[in-house]
Amino acid sequence: MACSKPWRQLIEKVIDGEATAAERHELEAHMKTCADCRRHFHELEEVISALQSAEPAAPPPNFTEGVMRRIERPHGREASPLLRWLKRHPIATAAAFFIVLMTGYILSLWEQAPFQAVVNGSGDIKYENNRTVVVPKGEVIKGDLIVQNGKVKIEGKVQGNVVLINSRHLMASAGEVTGDIKEINQVLEWLWYRVKQTFAHIFFAVPSESSRSLTPSRLWMAPL
């Protein structure tokens, strides 16, 4: 009948070539008296040598051509170098894609930006038709006035800057601006202005020279 487990384990070890010389001799000695282990050992050897002697099958003819055809089939020969390059440089592709999208988005913001007027500080403004903002006579704006895609008439006072984004300034009367009048009529200028505002907002908490409120974020968000 079947011999004990330790002997079977030793047989595995010897067959795997992991037994010491002493262990091999021990098994040999045992197998002289144990027919069951002897048979087990030879059967395993037989299975292994049959496995190892198997003739490898030849791959079918035109195997390589088949692979190459299947590789080339998915996309046309003309387009493949670019597609392959894009496939192989996923990060560059993603970056290029992102830049294209962002450029389109920013240009569309510039073109579609609505008429908007923001006071960064205190003071009231009024609106006239045809996208015109008025700082009424006697009114004092303490802070910046930012106008986008419109016109501005300053009849009162602005104790701060006037920022005109794609806007015109109709200096109708004795209006007064203590700060600068910044005109931003180019996409790049506009972008730069936004970047500066955003950074000022992020890093210095108090956005710009004279204004105390955090309104620039509103301006930034508005077109969204």
Next chain:
Amino acid sequence: MSDHIHHLINKVKAGDHDAFAKIVDLYKGQVYNICLRLIGIPAEAEDIAQESFIRAYTNIDRFETDKKFSTWLFKIATNLCIDYLRKKKPGASLDAELPGTDGYNMYAQLAASDPSPEEQVAASEMSDWLHAEIRRLPPKYRSAIVLKYVEDLSLKEISEILDIPVPTVKTRIHRGREALRKRLVRDRVKR
């Protein structure tokens, strides 16, 4: 040899088609045989072996040049074969454990699908018999046995290909060859 392969791989990465054809020629024999021994149907084995090379080609950038290319390639092939076997017999428990030294249930079940006497005569040659028997092993034992004895790979390589630790590889080889030994004995008794 490995320098030659790495040189070819770099050419493929640079977009050289012909270099990849050379790689296919170098490894098609081994990849095809792994697939054939695991799947057993020549047409299916060819299809999966070709698919393995296509996967290797499209993922060539993910191959780390400090690794052994054949291990990486055989891993792709083995995984595709195992996926194929899973899909083909979704009902059968392909990961079924082989019974230990004490269990005979599985062999009793397998006996039901034994080849007819005519088939046994046709498969009288030991290696034919053996390859038919390999195909009856659950895939996890089958893959370990094929990689070890048919492809003659080291335990470490098999462990990387199958993504299992070396001791598990050993266990699978032991159980797989023990199952084959038992079937050998049983078929001899019948004859």
